[in-house]
Amino acid sequence: MDIENQLLHHISSAFKSLFDHEVAPEKLALQPTRKEFEGNYTFVLFPFLKVTRLSPEESGKRIGEYLKEQVAIVSDYNVIKGFLNISLEESHWIEVFQRIVSNPDFGQLAPNGEKVMVEYSSPNTNKPLHLGHLRNNFLGYAVSEILQANGFDVIKANLVNDRGIHICKSMVAYQKLSNGETPDSAGIKGDHLAGKYYVLFDKEYKKQIEELVAAGMDKEEAKKQAPWMLEAQEMLIQWEKGNEEVVSLWKTMNGWVYEGFSATYRTMGVDFDKTYYESDTYLLGKDIVAEGLEKGVFFKKPNGSVWVDLTDEGLDEKLVLRADGTSVYITQDMGTADLKYKDFHITRSVYVVGNEQDYHFDVLFKIMRKLGRPYGDGLYHLSYGMVDLPSGKMKSREGTVVDADDLMAEMVDTAREHTQELGKIEGFSEEEAEQLYQTLGMGALKYFLLKVDPKKRMLFNPAESIEFQGNTGPFIQYTHARISAIRRKADQIGLNYGPESLIGLDFIGETEKNLIILLQDYEKKLQTAADEYSPSVIAQYLFDLAKEYNRFYAELPIFSETKGQVQAFRVALSNEVAKTIRKGMKLLGIHVPEKM
């Protein structure tokens, strides 16, 4: 049992013994004492004044006195207004630290037997990835890592949207305008080549609409009748029929795109255990429609279309199958949900998808629960806000996007300039230096996108480059590099700072205690991050830890400290901070350098 629970049990018995009143420990709560007050944990008395029938001050005094007498590690207490602040013996914090140091599994919780799938990325194969995808991919990857550290068995999945009218648009434009160019012949990455034709399609399509409107056609009608649109639709039909020429072009172009994507994923540092393709799954779900009709979850309208009535859940009626018997988006998603379960027997399923699809997933999850799926309660939509530009929303069709490949390359360039300006690459080989720029540039970018609460939409201003100072990835990386220098020096002079070097330690300073408390918090933060599916909890924590460490670093000397054991303790503490930073940053998909 951890110290907090122990204290709660003691407070519970205090109520019993002092006021003859039963309060279950679970009904009580402690909070960390604010740092402007003396103490480590605070118990708020107001809710219990009815029980104590005494003033807040008097109640606090009685309970505090009881704890001080009964509990060995409680060293002191004070009461301010209705707040009972409890201080713990220094030896307790030293013990906590020793426990962390000698626990090789610290930061990795035991397996909990639950299997969870995290679906993220889910790109369309008609255009390259952009800034919005970066947020999606980094989030999905980080959440996967966080769940894993919490003891889940995690399967990272990617559902590739490789078919549909939008894919045909790129294909039509390619047929018309490419003269057979290939990524090699054009010297363009495959995904960018496909994207180029997607934009060209849209340009020509708009022109055609204008021409039709000028000729007197209604605008809505013109959108349907534009020649290239008709061709794209025909191509989709041919694709579904398996027309050889169309399928062959589709395979070729998708192949180029996959090659491009895998390069981008490599730079991003994300990966997947399973890839699903919509071309395989788009017909799934019809059997579920039949099942739903049978179970009375769905109903049929006179024209033959099938619906689900969700008005009792505060939503409306939603279509699940068209009158002509063909699928809609949600039909396919129902089928895919079952497929995922069939493949892996997952108990939870996380969908990392933008918040414009909140309604869709609300409907999907409610349907799967109505159908009584065993994984129904484990469905979760990790909904994140869009990344907007100062000019507004990004639109691939119109080419107003921040391209993922470009942005990542820019970040690495900025890291290069910055590092060279600071003159910090002495003793680095060419290769090591490039590696460092990569680490720092990607670190800055990932941290920038992950430190914000996922559900908030965020603004990205390309004119203002992402920071390397303050609450940033490089700040935390820098802290790690500093500690690495200390470890190198300790090793060099042969200092032993293992767990055994701490035996008999009997004094620690205020800053050191704060660091121990922060280290102890790591696993709690890890759980919060998993409960909320929010890497920002980890990011914020790592910043606090690094910040506190840097204060320690500036305040207290290590190698000029004369007492050998204090020296060993400070190195051990530094080492533990570095290890925690490394673990935490790994959860965010960020590497930490030994030198920078």
Add this chain to the structure above:
RNA sequence: GGUCCUGUAGCUCAACUGGAUAGAGCAACUGCCUUCUAAGCAGUAGGUUUCAGGUUCGAGUCCUGACAGGAUCACCA
């Protein structure tokens, strides 16, 4: 119009899920490199938490209603 999300320092974000005097970073200003990395540290300044009510010992947090921004409400995906 209905539904959902968001609104905190000039800017970007926190606030332990209802607790004490709302905290960080950036930008501005002042100090600190002859001791382990100054991508750092210490400090100054910056707030009617969009507004108006309500709930209670206590509200940035919960409720109601405005206001502002965004998303969504297709037999599109």
